[in-house]
Amino acid sequence: MGAKKKRTGGRGVRFAQDRSRETQRRILDAALEVFAEKGYNGTTVAEIISRAGIGHGTFWLYFHNKEDLLRYLLQEMVDEFEAFDWYRRGDASMISMRSLQEVEEVIRAVMEIFARYSTIHPLIVRAAMDSEEFWEALEDLNQPFVRIVEMKLREHLEKGLCGDLDPEVTARIIVNMLEYTNLQWLKEHREAERDSLIHNLSLIIHRTLNHA
Numbered sequence: 001m002g003a004k005k006k007r008t009g010g011r012g013v014r015f016a017q018d019r020s021r022e023t024q025r026r027i028l029d030a031a032l033e034v035f036a037e038k039g040y041n042g043t044t045v046a047e048i049i050s051r052a053g054i055g056h057g058t059f060w061l062y063f064h065n066k067e068d069l070l071r072y073l074l075q076e077m078v079d080e081f082e083a084f085d086w087y088r089r090g091d092a093s094m095i096s097m098r099s100l101q102e103v104e105e106v107i108r109a110v111m112e113i114f115a116r117y118s119t120i121h122p123l124i125v126r127a128a129m130d131s132e133e134f135w136e137a138l139e140d141l142n143q144p145f146v147r148i149v150e151m152k153l154r155e156h157l158e159k160g161l162c163g164d165l166d167p168e169v170t171a172r173i174i175v176n177m178l179e180y181t182n183l184q185w186l187k188e189h190r191e192a193e194r195d196s197l198i199h200n201l202s203l204i205i206h207r208t209l210n211h212a
Helices: 010-038 045-052 056-062 066-081 085-089 100-116 120-130 132-157 167-187 191-210
Strands: none
Touching (some): 010 045, 010 056, 010 066, 010 120, 045 056, 045 066, 066 100, 066 120, 066 132, 100 191, 120 132, 120 167, 132 167, 132 191, 167 191
């Protein structure tokens, strides 16, 4: 009789993959905690390793340095935005901003993601001040929003609305207003007033798009 083949089941592979994901997540969560306490510039890789409770060699298996870790966290935020078809495709026809309620639904969805990444977003903004790479990454994050708002402004211009506004300039102003108002709100720990913030931001955008 032939030798019995040794089974190489996928269970062991899946277990190893799960352990790998758990370790990576532990490193990311530890980094978020230390970043929140000490800021990005004040955090060292050694502190992240200590907080995660791992060996130094383990960290380097997943990330080359602190910047690499921040890139990964940024991509996680981008991935959440890309769950919106209109963001991923940059297609303004996929959303309507004619009514205040429609605008508010979009703004609420966007602001909820920014709130979930309230530690990461400020770090990216600060890193962008010192790094061309992170500046471009921040621009890539914002560009779909700018494009959508600009397309909506042009669409409304064709209907005889918001006729005295430059769509390109106004779109950039609106996106910057959303981004930095959210940063300020989080910095001042005013999360309890988020509904008021969302409503008033939505009202400004709706009136901008629809004024005669």
